[in-house]
Amino acid sequence: EVQLVQSGAEVKKPGESLKISCKGSGYSFTSYWIGWVRQMPGKGLEWMGIIYPGDSDTRYSPSFQGQVTISADKSISTAYLQWSSLKASDTAMYYCARWDIVQFFFDYWGQGTLVTVSS
Amino acid sequence: SYELTQPPSVSVSPGQTASITCSGDKLGDKYACWYQQKPGQSPVLVIYQDSKRPSGIPERFSGSNSGNTATLTISGTQAMDEADYYCQAWDSSLYVFGTGTKVTVL
Numbered sequence: 765e766v767q768l769v770q771s772g773a774e775v776k777k778p779g780e781s782l783k784i785s786c787k788g789s790g791y792s793f794t795s796y797w798i799g800w801v802r803q804m805p806g807k808g809l810e811w812m813g814i815i816y817p818g819d820s821d822t823r824y825s826p827s828f829q830g831q832v833t834i835s836a837d838k839s840i841s842t843a844y845l846q847w848s849s850l851k852a853s854d855t856a857m858y859y860c861a862r863w864d865i866v867q868f869f870f871d872y873w874g875q876g877t878l879v880t881v882s883s
Numbered sequence: 884s885y886e887l888t889q890p891p892s893v894s895v896s897p898g899q900t901a902s903i904t905c906s907g908d909k910l911g912d913k914y915a916c917w918y919q920q921k922p923g924q925s926p927v928l929v930i931y932q933d934s935k936r937p938s939g940i941p942e943r944f945s946g947s948n949s950g951n952t953a954t955l956t957i958s959g960t961q962a963m964d965e966a967d968y969y970c971q972a973w974d975s976s977l978y979v980f981g982t983g984t985k986v987t988v989l
Contacts, residue, residue, distance in 0.1 A: 825977065
């Protein structure tokens, strides 16, 4: 069974750093792109970026380029999303999702990680 | 950058048909898919490659895509279909989501 399991909710202060994770299982982790999606409170889905764990090829949405870093450790089948200096506006639910490169959709989604940034 | 626009809300009576549009430049030249998201849950794919239904998705969900508009149609809408719906398309390494539509079953 394909699963993407994300790390737990985080509460941070502005200016702090953070790295959240997404662990894949039940499939060949290195053969599928993993994307990250932001959903701010009461708002829609926004694609942030995507990584191919096989060779760490990474693409970013122009809106998020330079704001976050996406990485992966294929040895433990885990993708990461990190911030070096959080802002209150980073408060959101963050989802990871697996991209089907042949049929062009995100087929499996993680449960989401809620990040709250508040002083 | 590429943008996909959806109506903010659609209301439908139980048993009736709901249609949700998704507009983007030459969207018909790309594959569109649709996700359903209920409160507190992760999105779930309901239509892919314009009109295909994943296993487990009821037949009342259908899709089309032509010109600049993709459409998700829910026939015989049920109360359980009340949710937010998002279209998505892939364009030049950009994985764009639509603005989202809240479907209310009155």
